[in-house]
Amino acid sequence: MIDEKTFWNRAAPKYVRSPIRDMASYETGLEHVSRHLNSKMRVLELGCGSGMTARKLAPEVASVKATDVSSVMIEMARQSDGPVPENVTYLQAAADAPLAGEEPYDAVLAFNLLHLIPDQEVSLRAIRAMVRPGGLFISKTPCLGGRSLWLWPIIRVLQAFGMAPAVRFDTMGRLEAAIAEAGFAIVDTGTYPLKPPSRLIIARRD
Numbered sequence: 166m167i168d169e170k171t172f173w174n175r176a177a178p179k180y181v182r183s184p185i186r187d188m189a190s191y192e193t194g195l196e197h198v199s200r201h202l203n204s205k206m207r208v209l210e211l212g213c214g215s216g217m218t219a220r221k222l223a224p225e226v227a228s229v230k231a232t233d234v235s236s237v238m239i240e241m242a243r244q245s246d247g248p249v250p251e252n253v254t255y256l257q258a259a260a261d262a263p264l265a266g267e268e269p270y271d272a273v274l275a276f277n278l279l280h281l282i283p284d285q286e287v288s289l290r291a292i293r294a295m296v297r298p299g300g301l302f303i304s305k306t307p308c309l310g311g312r313s314l315w316l317w318p319i320i321r322v323l324q325a326f327g328m329a330p331a332v333r334f335d336t337m338g339r340l341e342a343a344i345a346e347a348g349f350a351i352v353d354t355g356t357y358p359l360k361p362p363s364r365l366i367i368a369r370r371d
Contacts (some may be wrong), residue, residue, distance in 0.1 A: 169234055169281070169330055169331065170234050170235060170236075170259075172330050173233070173234055173235035173237075173238060173330070174235045174236065174237040174238075176235075176330075177235050177237040177238040177241055178237070178241070180214060180215070180238070181214070181215045181238070181241045181242075181245075187357075187358045190357040190358035190359075190363070191357070193357050194305055194355065194357035194363075194365050195218070195221055195222065197353075197355050197357070197365060198222065198274075198303055198365070198367070199222065199225050201272075201301060201303065201353065201367050202222065202225040202226050202272065203225070203226070204225070204226065204227060205226075205227055205271070206225075206226040206227055206270075206271040206272050207226075207227055207228050207230075207268075207270050207271050207272075208222070208226045208227075208228065208229045208230070208270060208271065208272045208273070208274060209229075209230050209232070209264075209267075209270040209272075209273045209274070209295060210229060210230070210231040210232065210273075210274040210275075210276075211232055211233075211260040211273065211274065211275045211278055211292070212232075212233055212234070212260055212275055212276070212277065212278035212281070213231035213232060213233045213238070213239075213242060213255065214233060214238055214242075214277070215238070215241065215242055215245065216231055216239075216241075216242025216243075216245055216249075216253075216255055217245070218231075218274070218276055219231035219242075219253050219255075220245070220247075220249065220250055220253060222274075223250035223252050223253050224250070226252070226272075227252065228252045228253075228254070229250075229252060229253045229254070230254050230256060230264070230267075230270075231253060231254065231255050231256070232255075232256050232257065232258040232260075232264070233255075233257065233258075234257070234258070234259045234260065235257070236257045239255045239256065239257045242255045243255050260275065260278060260282060260288060260291075260292070261282070261284075261287060261288040261291040261292070262291070263291065263294060263295055267295075268297075269294070269295055269296055269297035269298075269300065270295055270296060270297065270300060271297060271300045271301070272296070272300055272301040272302070272303060273292055273295050273296050273300070273301070273302050273303070274303050274304070275292070275302070275303075275304040275305075275306075276304065276305045277305065277306070277307065277363075278304070278306070279304055279306040279333070279335075279340065280306050280307050280308070280309065280332055280333045280334075280335060281330050281331060281332060281333070282331075282333070283331045283333075285333065285343055286343065286346075286347070289343060289344065289346075289347035290347055290348075292347070293347050293348045293349065293370060296370040297370070298370055298371075299369065299370060300369070300370050301367060301368065301369055301370075302344070302349055302366075302367075302368045302369075302370065303365075303366070303367050303368075304344070304365070304366050304368075305357065305363055305364065305365045305366075306335070306340055306363065306364050306366070307361055307362070307363045308335050308336055308337045308340055308361070308362045308363070308364050309332065309333075309334045309335070309361065310334045310335050310336035310339065311336055337356075337362060337364045340364060340366070341354070341364075341366060344366055344368050345368075348370065348371050349368035349369060349370055349371065350368060350369050350371060351366055351367070351368045352367050352368065352369050353366075353367040354366050354367070
C-alpha cells in the first residue's frame with residue numbers, strides 16, 4: 166500500500182473536481198456546525214481537501230488555518246474558483262503533526278478524515294493537544310462498520326493496486342467511544358447523510 170501523502174497527491178485532481186454526492190446533507194451539517202462557532206474563534210481544519218469547507222465557515226469565525234497532508238490538494242485549494250477569504254490560510258501538514266509554534270486553537274475541525282487515519286488513538290491524542298482547554302473538536306466521519314462491511318474486500322483489492330487509501334470501518338458507537346477516551350466530552354451529534362451514515366460529533370476538551 167502506498168503512503169497517504171503519495172496517494173492523496175495522486176488523487177487530488179480527481180477529488181477536487183468530484184461534486185459532493187449529497188449537497189443538502191453537507192449544507193445541513195455545516196449549519197449544525199455553525200451553531201457552535203463564533204466570530205472570536207481561531208479554527209484549525211485538518212484534512213481540508215478542496216478547501217471548500219474552510220471557505221464556507223470563514224464568515225463565522227475570526228480565522229481558519231486549513232491543512233492537508235497533500236501539497237497538491239493545498240495548491241488546488243489556493244487556486245480554487247473565487248477569492249480565498251482573507252481570514253483563511255492553507256498549509257500542507259499531516260493531521261497528527263501540530264504546527265510548530267502554534268498556540269492551541271478554539272476549535273479543531275476534521276471532516277471526512279478520522280476513517281482514513283491508520284492509528285486513530287495516537288492521532289486523537291495529538292488532536293487533543295491542538296485544542297485549548299474548553300475548546301471544541303468537531304468531526305464528521307463516514308461510519309462504515311455494520312452494514313457497509315461488504316465494501317471491505319473491494320477496498321482491499323483497490324489498496325493492493327494503490328487505488329484506495331487506508332480505511333477504518335468504525336460504527337458510530339466505536340467512533341464516539343474513541344473520541345471520549347481521547348479526553349473529549351461529546352456535547353452534540355448529528356448524522357449527515359443518514360445512508361451511509363456520516364456522524365457529526367461536537368466534543369469539548371476536558
